[in-house]
Amino acid sequence: MCGIVSIYNKRQAPVAQETIGAMTRVILHRGPDDDGFHLEDNIALGFRRLSIIDVEGGHQPLFNETRDIWIIGNGEIYNYKELQHWLKGCGHVFHTDSDIETILHLYEEVGMDAPKHLRGMFGFTIWDSRNKRLFGARDHFGIKPLYYVETNDAIAVGSEIKSLLELPGVSREVNHTAFYHYLTFQYVPDPETMYQGIYRIPPAHSFVIENDQIRLQRYWDVEFKPDESKPFSYFVEGTRSILLESVDKHRVSEVPRGAFLSSGVDSSSIVGMLRTFEPVKTFSVGSDIPGYSELDYARRTAQYLGTEHHELVVNAQRYMDELPRLVWHQDEPVADPSAILLYFVAQMASEHVTVVLSGEGADEFFGGYNIYREPHSLRMFSRMPGWMRHSIRYLAEKLPEQVKGKNFLIRGSKTVEERFFGNALIFTEEMKERVVMADIRRSEEYRSPWTVTEEIYKRASAYDDVTKMQYLDIHTWLRGNILMKADKMTMANSLELRVPFIDVKVFEFAATIPTKYKIANGTTKHVLREAMKDFLPPEIKTRKKLGFPVPTRHWLKNHFYKWAKEIIFESKVDDLINKAYVLYMLDEHREGNADYSRKIWTILIFMLWHQIFIEQKYNFGPYVSPSVEIRRKKESLQNLG
Template structure:
């Protein structure tokens, strides 16, 4: 796990070592163990290393036999040993045992098809001096981040946006269209970011920089293929086998491992499976507000599974003290309050291990969100013609808000494409009209949120409604929220997070499970629950998903109220946000007239991000936590699972 930066001078002028060094330095947290650079002609590659595999020999940038190809890479490739043996049989010579060197030789052998053969999480860049091109790719589901931008002189690619901001000529400007979509989704959907002119390399895409241009190409796509011919038991047994194999693959490292543990099925399953291979250290976090902590359940699960368990309790004051730095680590606003608790549990884990396994992705792959049960509850509407649905909607919208069932009728009268935007829908278009300033509403290139989701739904035609919802979440919520916060908050603590559920082989099998086995028996991800029951305490099997709950609803009425009001007044976003309306929501929330917590938090996170990156009111130096420094000093005990 590392951080990478790459710079290509479009004018064919010599690349500047000073620039690539500055781009690398600002992501020190991603790789405190080592750095490395390669400058050749008009390109420069930079690298920050967190040593995981081939600790002794895996220094990057790495090169091929003739030193006419160089690579920097971030992530882990779990099938690199098999690929390495195949490549050796074809005459390739390796000078390290690094998984990243395997990618380079694979590129030599199969060219731009190399990413198709990789199983893991990755973002990499290769300088091919034979063809004079910069080639790279991001993993299938977007576990590892990769961004790019271009100026009049250069094209830059990096693991974090803050590296690109070090490039001469890169402006710090708000992407107004991105801001509009952020108000809907609580993050900016691919390929945009909150910065004008800075973009994500989408998951499952490769890129080539050649002739002063960057061209992106999709190398893989998500496809569901439910198999109605197989019995329920087939999917239970197959899921168990696929997950055990994936967890075993995700153990590959030369450093100590552990796992995050909340109180739900996903993380508990990972710990239960990992426990069959080795002793496990587990880590949990909770708040100090009653009803907002899962620590008791996590503690009982850890005791049942026999792990060496650690936990931490976070107060409102601790949360607030760290918030500005953590928004800096995020690069762009993601208004998920649990991201901050994820930072604290990662901080705890970083005192003991370098790698953690976690349960992200189970809900998207196996049908775990409660909203996925909605098509079943609305099935009475499914056979209605469009004209009848429209009539019901027209009548329902005229009913008073106090009428029970009004929302049910409105949602039932809509198709899944019309009603489902993914797991977050913060502001409706009607409420946005109150939140944004008048001049912003006239933005020429504004597109509605429906245009974002319709582009995804277009490729999901033929699937049932639940599968369409999974497909949308994999392409939006998973990559934009879940994986973004997972990467940024763990790497802020120089900790590598691995996600065995989010694996191409696991998805290949999960994609064959019919919906009737995913949403069944009064619950979600039914197959997964049955497959994991032998690894879990009986009480966990049916527990609803809670993750790491955060009491922002309570804090905004109490400890955070004064801070929130000051931030609203001080932030220089009057050209974007109607502050009077935000203050109205804050006071209504405090008085208990409505729960505006998610909406207010979305605005506050944006304002704080704006102060840090646009106004540059706060500045942060590259930083490695004392816990990580202590871990590095005490890392004499090396364990290898091969």
């Protein structure tokens, strides 16, 4: 796990060492163990290393036998041993046992088809001096981040936006279109970012920079292929087999490993399977507010599985004190309060291990979110003609708010494309009219959230409604929220997070499971629950998903109220946000007249991000978590012992 930066100078001029040095130094947290650079002609490669595989010999940039192809890479390739064996048979000579060197020789052998052969999480850049080309790619699902920016003089690619902001000529301006989408989704969907002119390289895409231009190309696509001919038992046995194989693959490292543990099926399954291979250290976090902590369940699960368990309680003050720096680590506003708790559990884990396994992705692949049950509950509406559904919606919208069943009728009268924008829908278009300033709403930059989801739904048009929802979440929620916070909050603590559910082989099998076996027996991800039942305590098998519950609803009425008002008053976003209405929501929430907690939190995180990156009110320089030094001291003592 590392951080990378690459620069291509369009004027064919050398890149200054000071420039690539500054861009690499600001992501010190991603790789506190080592750095490395390669400057040649009009390109520069910069690298920060967190040593995981081939600790002694894996220094980057790496090069081929003739030193005319160089690579920097972030992530882990889980099939690198198989690829290495094949490539050696083709005559390639390896200088290290690094998985990243495998990508370099793979590129020599198959060219720009190299990403198609990789199983893992990755973002990499290759400088091919033979063809005067920068080539790179991002992994299939977007586990590892990769961004790019273009100025008059250069094109740059990096693991974090804060690196690109160090490039001369890059401005700090709010992307208004991204701002509108953020208010809908609580994150910025691909390929935009919250910065004007800075973009994500989408998952499953490669890039080529040559002839002063950058070109993106898709190398793989998500495709569901439900197999109705196989019995339920086939999918249960196959799921268990492929997941055990994936967990085993994700164990590869030369440093200590552990796992995050909540109280749900996903993380408990990962720990249960990992426990069959080796002793496990587990890590859990919770808040000090009753009803907002799963520590008791996690503790009992750890005891059942026989792990060395560690847990942490986070109160409102500690959460608030760390928040500005953690928004800095995120690069962009992500209004998921659980991201901050994820940081704290990662900080604790990083005192003990360098790698953690976690349960992200199970819901998207195996049909786990409760909202996926909605098509079944609304199935009566699907049999109605369109004019009848339209009439029901028209009448239901006229009903008073307190009438029971109003929302059910409205949602039922809509198609899944109309009602489902992913796992978060923060502000409706009607609410945005109150929150966003009128001049901004009327600008040409305004884009409906339909512009994000419509194309995705078109590609999923042949699927049933549940699969359409999974497909949408894989292309929005998973990459924009789940994986973004997972990467940024763990790497803030120089901790490598691995996600065995989010594996291309696992997905290819999960994609064959019919919906009737995913949403069944009154629950979600039915196949997965059955496949994992021998690894789990009986009480966990049927538990509803909670994740890391955060009491922002409670805190905004009490501990955070004064702080929230200060953020609203002080942030310089008056041209974007109707502060009077935000203050109204805050007071209504405090008085208990409405629950505006998610909406208020979304606005506050944006304002805090604006203060940090646009106003530059805070100055967060290169940073290494103190927990990393604690881990290093423990490792030194163990080596001496």
